[in-house]
Amino acid sequence: MRRLRYNVVVVGAGPSGSSAARAAAERGASVLLLEEHREVGLPIQCAEGLSERGLRDAGLKPTGEVVSQRITGVKVYAPNGRFISLRGSDWVGYTINRDVFDRMLAEKAVDAGAELMTATRVRGVLREDGAVKGVYATRDGRTLKIEADIVIGADGYASTVRRASGLGRWFPDVVTCAEFRLGNLSLDEPEVNEFYFGREVAPGGYAWVFPKSSEVANVGLGVRKYHKAPPIVYLKRFIDSDPRFKNAEILMVMGGVTPVSGILRRIVDDGVMLVGDAAGELIPCTGAGVHSGVVAGRIAGEVAAEAALEGAVSAGRLEEYVRRFEAEWGKRIRDSRRVVEMLDRFSDEDLNLLAEVITGDEIVALANGVNVSRVLARILRRAPLKVVRLITAYLRGGGR
Numbered sequence: 001m002r003r004l005r006y007n008v009v010v011v012g013a014g015p016s017g018s019s020a021a022r023a024a025a026e027r028g029a030s031v032l033l034l035e036e037h038r039e040v041g042l043p044i045q046c047a048e049g050l051s052e053r054g055l056r057d058a059g060l061k062p063t064g065e066v067v068s069q070r071i072t073g074v075k076v077y078a079p080n081g082r083f084i085s086l087r088g089s090d091w092v093g094y095t096i097n098r099d100v101f102d103r104m105l106a107e108k109a110v111d112a113g114a115e116l117m118t119a120t121r122v123r124g125v126l127r128e129d130g131a132v133k134g135v136y137a138t139r140d141g142r143t144l145k146i147e148a149d150i151v152i153g154a155d156g157y158a159s160t161v162r163r164a165s166g167l168g169r170w171f172p173d174v175v176t177c178a179e180f181r182l183g184n185l186s187l188d189e190p191e192v193n194e195f196y197f198g199r200e201v202a203p204g205g206y207a208w209v210f211p212k213s214s215e216v217a218n219v220g221l222g223v224r225k226y227h228k229a230p231p232i233v234y235l236k237r238f239i240d241s242d243p244r245f246k247n248a249e250i251l252m253v254m255g256g257v258t259p260v261s262g263i264l265r266r267i268v269d270d271g272v273m274l275v276g277d278a279a280g281e282l283i284p285c286t287g288a289g290v291h292s293g294v295v296a297g298r299i300a301g302e303v304a305a306e307a308a309l310e311g312a313v314s315a316g317r318l319e320e321y322v323r324r325f326e327a328e329w330g331k332r333i334r335d336s337r338r339v340v341e342m343l344d345r346f347s348d349e350d351l352n353l354l355a356e357v358i359t360g361d362e363i364v365a366l367a368n369g370v371n372v373s374r375v376l377a378r379i380l381r382r383a384p385l386k387v388v389r390l391i392t393a394y395l396r397g398g399g400r
């Protein structure tokens, strides 16, 4: 058995893990970044939507390599087909090339001094006196024992690190997604992201069309709780119902799971931290987790390096990461979760009524968990009675 030793071992070279590895290496820690796949960034399991700010916070420029389409508008469809349109600065972003994006972030971590080991799967954690002290991994059929002052679990929703270190087996609420990358299209508005709501289309979730150009788009959906069939069944139905996709060619099949119950109650313990999807750190209403994961990774990496170099790796010391992330993203994630729970009470008919009175800006704010109470109060002033009742019942219940 080969033995290795580092200050910080990061498990998973997705956006959260590479950001953590980079930040920790920049602060002078010795860092190992482990990835189970042979190539960072593949396979892609993403609709590839990212805001302008998200790209900037990742430290990348919108070059042709990393960005395939600039997005300047959004259309949100109610179950009855009525849509609300928003153009302009509140919804400016990109459809990125997620494989290139992930690869570039890993390269930045390596440039900062982290060591990257691909095709290496973490199987469990090493423990000493109750604290996490490293990981076991397999590579080319051999077992590696890798000791670390701190292990950062950035290994996605099914996180081995989370389960092995006793920080939580599973999330109370997840969205299950199916997605195709479709080619041979001729979209009129490749600069517009589309969202479709309704229990027939995507029960408990939504369907999306995120163009990568006028010819190519990521078309997918996620379902929760109320679905009666796997998401792929709803996706095929959705695609068949849209004449724009009649001659589409399937270029890629994607899918996956997003944890939408909010940040887990415990995301650090002695010698271990969780970041990104592993910790539930994504925006529940949209399922977007790249931006928040990059920020969480950066903060966790900074705290891990400082703590490891100080020789103080207790849960109490690592709580600094939890506090700093909470200050930047905690409220947004909680409030976006509250909106998910509120919308669970809306039938398709209620959603149609809401669509009569809500504006594009308000939808974006609610989905992202920004100024939720203020926006709901504004909507109440012009909403029909049925919608007023649903919102006030929800507000009175403290969001439960």
Ligand SMILES: Cc1cc2nc3c(=O)[nH]c(=O)nc-3n(C[C@H](O)[C@H](O)[C@H](O)COP(=O)(O)OP(=O)(O)OC[C@H]3O[C@@H](n4cnc5c(N)ncnc54)[C@H](O)[C@@H]3O)c2cc1C
Pocket: 011, 012, 013, 014, 015, 016, 017, 034, 035, 036, 037, 041, 045, 046, 047, 048, 049, 050, 120, 121, 122, 123, 154, 155, 156, 157, 159, 160, 177, 178, 179, 220, 254, 255, 256, 257, 258, 275, 276, 277, 278, 282, 287, 288, 289, 290, 291, 293
């Ligand atoms: C269908 C779909 C569409 C989405 N669309 C968007 C979108 O448009 N915009 C957006 O912001 N978010 C989107 N998301 C969410 C987004 O993909 C995640 O929030 C984001 O990838 C989280 O980054 P992460 O680094 O935490 O985890 P991941 O990107 O999941 O990275 C985890 C990494 O860990 C590796 N790993 C796992 N287990 C091990 C192990 N035991 N040993 C070693 N390595 C391991 C994996 O191979 C992977 O590389 C979507 C999700 C899905 C499922």
